Amino acid sequence: MSETATLLRCEGLSVRFGGLTALNRLDLRLRDGEILGLIGPNGSGKTTFFNALTGLYRAAGGRTWFAGAEITGLRPQAIYDAGIARTFQRSRLCLPLSVFDNLMIGNHRRLSLGLWFNLCRRSRFAQELQRHVERARALLAAFHPRLPERMFEPAGALGMIDRRRVEVCRALISEPRLLLLDEPSAGMTHDETRELMDDILAARERLPGLSIILIEHEMGVIERVSERCVVLNFGEKICEGPFAAVVADPQVQEAYLGSSS
């Protein structure tokens, strides 16, 4: 793995809550364009890693570089601007707002937020709005042909799988270089999960260069989607490699199934 092709690099990343070490000296590298599966039992630090990476948690130690620049300790807003977008394990769509509004929240980087522009330049605002409507419609349509017609409905009116789709679209509309998916299958059936993964893989075809880190409990999903896996247990990386090698690792089996002795 050459240095130039590295998109994300963490060295010794640690997160502590009081006396509990949720993430312990994690070293991690992600190649540009790679899909990395992040697995591990409950409480092993996967979501903590996402929260630390996106600036929601302050790391107790370690450094992080993204796309050649150090992002250690940056605020969530700056991480977003650097090009990292995410979804949440428990859907955090703004349910009372329309699907379009939710997408525009993800599109924050491209919105003109000046007071004067928004309040007094209504015709120019309308032009900008029109451009964003078309972008949103195209993205939704690419994701699922049925979604654009629901663009002006409240997000809360959608079913679970469509909410997930909208949440992924909200993360993708800003055209990030790295997408963090936190257990997209949670609360969905097998069939729905497969459909959603098809959609995500199809979306990636159209967004060359998009890298993904995927947290997932469904091993079938990980096996199908990820090119490489990192296994966490009690906040530490215990194994790394292709899916087949990782599941064969005795340490991983012990973490999931418990010690046989």
Place this chain on the structure above:
Amino acid sequence: MSARAAQQPVLWPAFAATGAIACFAYLFLRVEAQWEVAALAVGAVLALLAFGRTRLGAAVGAAWSVRPVPLAWGALLAASVVVALFAEDHFALLLIATVLLYGLACLGLTIQFGYAGVVNFSGAAFFGVGGYTAAVLATHTALPHPLVLAAGGVLAGAIGSLLVLPLLRTRGHYAALITIAFAILFKTFLEVNDALGGPQGLKVPGMRMLGWSFNDNIPLGEQTELSFYLSYAVFSLLLLAGALLLMRRLERSWLGLSLDAVRIDETAAAVFGFEVARWKILAFTLGNVLAGVAGAAYAMMTGFVAPASFTFAESLIMVSIVILGGLGNPVGVLAAAALVLVLPEKLQVIQEYRFLLFSGFVILVLLFRPEGLLPRTLRQYLPGWGRA
């Protein structure tokens, strides 16, 4: 076919609704018998509750969505007609102007609480900052009165920007407690401050603009004289119309979207790059400016400010208006302001029990209709938005 019909809705239901509201306002202010007042109030609440669920409500909403300009002029005209019908009646005009100015302050609270989710239990205090600013500036300086009003707004906004610092570091109940503390602090400060008149308060000169003295009755022919409150009522109406336009544009822009995002989920908003503090400060300041301007105009109309007018209880009334009307819906807030402020004046039986009744009513609404009498609808960035 149906899509085309939805794009060009008929306007008459909306005009009819405006007319009906104007007739109701006239009757409500005119009737004297207690049972009539009570019947009208109950009727109004029921009509508001039913409005959104009927086809008439949908038709009115569609008309306002697609052709807002003629309807807005119609509403302004209807309001002027109601004001004109009471042109000689001091009491009715005072009530109207009071509703309009309190309504203006409550629109400010709506920007804070309804849009950005910043609670403010000290609305009356910011109203009072405007009032006291007007009292001091109009008495001791020759500042033109439009600037006095503006100064009331600016000072309220400035004091609010001090209060916003602790508000940004807290959430939920704790933020509410900070504003409650400020409301009580403000009243106590006024009571012990002799320069500001202590418990007795201050007199405030009447408003003068462009050589026009608002505090003189307006002679009309030999016999009749129009109440001087007419000037205040018309002026308040214009202020309110301006604020409504501002709120509409605010809500229907990326600004409104940003405020909503921050209110609904601060964490998600931050992850998508929103500067949460910036939006809270904007909403809080803008809301306090509106409350301050309203307070300054109100003080000049009543001619007098005292700590007893700006108590925590008054702030609670403002919050209850904002919640009753429908969080984030300016029209609902104005309807609630009219009901809450006019009812105790017209229905003397309940004067003493009005806090009891209001609190009971607020609890009922929160239990059975938490989104308020007239719930907010989805954002429409442009006329006719989302009906293609």
